[in-house]
Structures are given as C-alpha cells and as structure tokens.
Amino acid sequence: MGQPLFQIRDLVRRHNVIVKSSNYALYGDISRRVMTLIANEVPDSAIYSIDEIFIDLDNTPIDHDLWARDLKAKILRETGIPVGIGISTTKTLAKLANRLAKKSPKAKGVVVLDDQKWIDLALERTEAGDIWGVGRKFALKLASIGVTTARQLRDMPDTTARKMMTVGGLKTVRELRGIRCINLDDSPPQRETVCVSRSFGKEIDDREMLKEALITFAGRACSKLRRLNLVACRCQLFILSNRFKMDRQQFSRGCELTMTPATNDTRIASNLVGQNINRIWRNDLAVKKAGILMLDLCRPEDAPRDLFTGHCQLDNPLMKAIDQLEGRFGKDAVTVGRVSRSKVPDWFMTSTNRSPCYTTRWQDIPIVW
DNA sequence: TCTGGGGTCCTAGGACCC
DNA sequence: TCTGGGGTCCTAGGACCC
Numbered sequence: 001m002g003q004p005l006f007q008i009r010d011l012v013r014r015h016n017v018i019v020k021s022s023n024y025a026l027y028g029d030i031s032r033r034v035m036t037l038i039a040n041e042v043p044d045s046a047i048y049s050i051d052e053i054f055i056d057l058d059n060t061p062i063d064h065d066l067w068a069r070d071l072k073a074k075i076l077r078e079t080g081i082p083v084g085i086g087i088s089t090t091k092t093l094a095k096l097a098n099r100l101a102k103k104s105p106k107a108k109g110v111v112v113l114d115d116q117k118w119i120d121l122a123l124e125r126t127e128a129g130d131i132w133g134v135g136r137k138f139a140l141k142l143a144s145i146g147v148t149t150a151r152q153l154r155d156m157p158d159t160t161a162r163k164m165m166t167v168g169g170l171k172t173v174r175e176l177r178g179i180r181c182i183n184l185d186d187s188p189p190q191r192e193t194v195c196v197s198r199s200f201g202k203e204i205d206d207r208e209m210l211k212e213a214l215i216t217f218a219g220r221a222c223s224k225l226r227r228l229n230l231v232a233c234r235c236q237l238f239i240l241s242n243r244f245k246m247d248r249q250q251f252s253r254g255c256e257l258t259m260t261p262a263t264n265d266t267r268i269a270s271n272l273v274g275q276n277i278n279r280i281w282r283n284d285l286a287v288k289k290a291g292i293l294m295l296d297l298c299r300p301e302d303a304p305r306d307l308f309t310g311h312c313q314l315d316n317p318l319m320k321a322i323d324q325l326e327g328r329f330g331k332d333a334v335t336v337g338r339v340s341r342s343k344v345p346d347w348f349m350t351s352t353n354r355s356p357c358y359t360t361r362w363q364d365i366p367i368v369w
Numbered sequence: 370t371c372t373g374g375g376g377t378c379c380t381a382g383g384a385c386c387c
Numbered sequence: 388t389c390t391g392g393g394g395t396c397c398t399a400g401g402a403c404c405c
C-alpha cells in the first residue's frame with residue numbers, strides 16, 4: 001500500500017518529485033524479459049509474482065555468492081533492471097536474505113544466509129512483522145505476548161504459534177528454523193477466481209450508471225477468462241460504500257448468479273448484470289466501489305453438462321473475433337450496445353500520470369537522437 | 370476534495386447425510 | 388428425564404500475499 005498522493009502534495013512540490021501512476025503493460029513486459037533470462041540460467045525455478053522468482057539451487061554445488069553476483073550482473077547488462085538476490089535453506093529465510101540484500105549497502109544486492117551464527121544475528125535484528133507470512137494483525141498479536149523479533153518468533157513453542165496464527169503461521173515458524181514446509185512451486189495449478197473491481201472517482205448514486213460500470217467489468221472479466229481458457233459456473237456482483245467516510249451509512253451488498261451452462265461470453269454476462277441490477281441496487285446508496293467476481297472456474301471441456309440448457313460452448317467465433325480486435329486496436333475497441341460510447345464515463349479512473357508503454361506500443365517507444 | 374486491485378488459504382458454524 | 392458418532396458441504400469472515 002502506498003500513501004495517498006494528496007497527503008504528500010507539499011513534499012512533491014518542494015522536491016520536484018516526478019509522479020507516475022502504474023502501467024501494467026510496461027511492468028508485465030519487463031518482468032517477462034527478466035524472468036525468461038533467469039529461467040534459462042537455472043535448472044528449476046518458480047515465478048512467484050511480477051517481480052519475484054524462486055530458484056532451486058539444491059543440486060548446484062558452487063560458490064553461491066559468486067554465482068549470484070554473476071547472475072545479477074548479467075540481468076543488469078541484458079535488461080537494465082537491477083535485482084536483489086537472497087539465498088538460504090528455506091523460502092522464508094531466502095526472503096529474509098533478499099530483504100537484507102536490498103537494505104544493506106555492504107551486501108551490494110546479494111546475501112547468502114547459510115551459517116547458523118549469521119542466521120541468528122539476522123533474525124535478532126529483524127522485526128517479527130517483517131517476516132514473510134506475518135502481517136499487521138499477527139504482528140500485534142505476537143507483540144501482546146512479548147514476541148517482537150524474528151528470533152523470538154522462531155523460538156516460540158509450536159502450540160502457541162499454531163493457536164495464534166493457525167497452520168500457516170506454524171509453517172512460517174518452522175521455516176525460520178530451517179525446516180522446509182513450503183515447496184518451490186506451491187502455486188495452485190489453476191486459477192480459482194477472476195475478479196474485476198474498481199473504486200470510482202465519483203460516488204455513484206444512479207442505477208443506470210452503476211449498471212453500465214458493472215457491464216463493462218463483466219466484459220473485462222470474460223475477456224480475462226478467455227485468455228486463461230476458462231469458463232465460470234457462477235458469478236458474484238458486489239457494491240461497497242466509501243469506507244473512509246465513517247459518518248455515512250456503511251454497506252456491502254451483493255448477489256450471486258448461476259450461469260448454466262458455464263460461460264465466458266461477454267454478452268451472456270452483460271445480460272445477467274442487466275437482469276439482476278435491481279437485486280443489489282437501492283435508491284439511497286452512494287456506491288464507491290463495485291465489481292464482479294467469477295467463481296467455480298473450469299476448462300470448457302470439463303464444464304458440468306446440463307440436460308435442459310445445453311452444453312458449454314467450446315468454440316465461440318464471435319468472442320475470438322472480439323479478442324483479436326482488442327489485441328490489435330486496444331481494450332474497449334468493441335463494447336456491448338448497453339454501454340454508451342459517446343463519452344468517457346464519469347466513474348472512469350483517471351490516470352493522468354501514467355508511464356508510457358515504452359516497450360509494448362509503437363507510439364511510445366523512446367527516441368534516441 | 371482526493372484514499373488500489375487482485376488473489377489464496379484457513380476456520381468456525383450451520384445444514385445436511387447415514 | 389434420558390438424547391451417538393462420524394462424516395461432507397457450504398459460506399462468511401479474517402488473515403495473508405504482491
């Protein structure tokens with residue numbers, strides 16, 4: 001979580017800070033370049049997030065420090081991206097090593113934690129809340145029984161850890177002791193949900209406007225599903241109040257819809273939104289955030305079959321055509337008729353400071369004279 | 370005035386089954 | 388008055404991650 005810009009206006013003005021809002025097309029492309037380079041260098045690896053990858057070094061009896069510095073230099077040379085590398089015996093300790101690599105100027109971007117004496121020292125100097133798997137709430141709970149450092153966290157009894165933070169917390173504690181509890185690739189084989197939601201620049205108190213927004217989200221969600229080659233059997237619409245305005249009525253309303261047969265067709269999802277908007281709408285609401293959640297995902301060929309309503313459509317030429325048009329002319333090149341194209345809708349997010357798509361759009365490629 | 374989006378996992382509790 | 392034992396499934400809520 002960042003700090004809201006309006007809270008630091010002064011700072012920005014005083015120091016001529018350059019403001020950039022996020023551009024995921026750019027980040028995704030840079031990420032892909034770095035990850036591909038790394039994956040080609042090592043026998044086994046698992047991408048964890050857009051800017052993190054875990055590497056298995058079990059069967060590489062080499063000087064890890066030297067090897068990591070070589071890799072770091074190569075990534076910088078070939079992509080221009082500086083990275084930090086942390087090495088240890090478990091994923092949780094490797095994350096800690098990485099943190100130190102980033103923080104300590106002496107480390108120059110690489111830290112190997114393989115000596116118990118150094119591990120003890122590192123844990124002692126790290127707050128429990130800075131350990132991977134310990135969030136704000138758990139950190140508070142731990143502090144209430146006197147556990148504030150990562151070393152105390154490692155040395156706490158299993159039963160206490162389990163009771164306070166359930167099995168996930170216990171795994172974290174054991175990983176700090178050097179016992180592997182999290183495999184290299186613990187990511188689930190297939191996505192379980194797809195969500196598209198937005199906060200609105202201006203609160204919505206008009207049913208038709210909310211409907212238009214939700215239909216747009218439904219279209220985006222379907223497009224995501226198609227990219228993943230998945231269909232959804234259920235979806236959930238939801239609206240939320242502004243949680244920062246505590247003096248006003250707080251609400252969270254939603255409804256769940258069944259899609260039979262399972263689908264990723266934008267038209268069907270849009271129709272469903274239109275037909276069910278009244279189930280969540282009320283005239284006295286000011287809606288700050290809304291979204292659609294796609295649930296019970298499966299591959300089209302595995303979708304449940306229904307005796308009366310027919311099977312899930314395996315091939316959908318119209319949707320394929322829309323995807324191709326969007327790929328070529330940009331998102332929202334094609335929309336369903338329910339959404340007005342005449343103007344930028346009031347609720348649309350403003351991204352006035354967005355970075356250009358330096359590497360994925362011809363118009364945005366930097367020019368060197 | 371302005372306050373992010375998208376995920377997973379775990380547990381408790383209720384409803385149901387034999 | 389007495390009132391079993393062993394399950395599954397679903398949902399809401401709360402925690403975590405980037």
